[in-house]
Each structure stands twice: as C-alpha cells, then as structure tokens.
Amino acid sequence: MASESPVSITDVIGALPGPWQPRDLVTANDSVVRVARFDGAFPWHHHDEDELFLCWDGSFRIELDGREPITLHPGELFVVPKGVRHRPVATETAHALMLERPETEQYGN
Numbered sequence: 001m002a003s004e005s006p007v008s009i010t011d012v013i014g015a016l017p018g019p020w021q022p023r024d025l026v027t028a029n030d031s032v033v034r035v036a037r038f039d040g041a042f043p044w045h046h047h048d049e050d051e052l053f054l055c056w057d058g059s060f061r062i063e064l065d066g067r068e069p070i071t072l073h074p075g076e077l078f079v080v081p082k083g084v085r086h087r088p089v090a091t092e093t094a095h096a097l098m099l100e101r102p103e104t105e106q107y108g109n
Contacts, residue, residue: 009035009056013095027102034098038090046085049101053078058094063087072096 007025012035016023019039024032038060053062055072062078063069065085070078080086088096 009097013037013056019093022098024102025097030101031099032102032104034100036096036098038088038094038096039092041089042087044085044087046083047080047100047104049082049104051080051082051086051104052099053080053088054097054099056095056097058090058092060088060090060094060096063089 009025012023012025016035016037019037020042022034022036024034026033035056038058044063044065053072054077055074057074059071059073061069061071062080063086064080067084069089072078
C-alpha cells in the first residue's frame, strides 16, 4: 500500500471509528505504519516481533511486565522488544503511530 500522494495523519485520525481500532496509513519495505486512538487500558499481550510506538498527540504509558512503565508525550517514541508482555494505557484520549509487520496481530500472539 505504497502511497502515490501524501497521507494526512490528521484526516485519518479524524475518521477513526473509536479507540483501539487502528488504521493502516502506508507500507514501506516489510513494515506498516498504523495509527490508533488510545483511550483507557488495552489488554495485556505480547508479539513475536518488536513494536514501535510514536506518540502523536496526548500522552499515554506503556506498561511492561516486570519493568517500570514508559510514559510517552507528543514526538516521543519507544520500542517494545519482541516477547515482552505489555499494554498501552491512556487516562485521556491520545493518538499513536505504530510501526509493525503487516501480519502483526493487534491482541498479540
């Protein structure tokens, strides 16, 4: 899904149907860039690959099994290493971009 024209992240965010329902923006090489609205707590899960989170707006934390949570603010990113059980939590609405493989399951493996 390479884009032949610019993709407006703001427009895609405005069309999101609700929290935790990501939309694919573009693919590049073997990865997809997704955007999602975070609101509340997502279930604990893990992936068999790394997952990159970039905070677009608002603020959210990523709770990690056995580690201190990581709080992200706009413009900050964090990579959850493969196999690490985690969950994003937003006390107020936030939006994030995620870099993942196209086959990455939202609720983990």
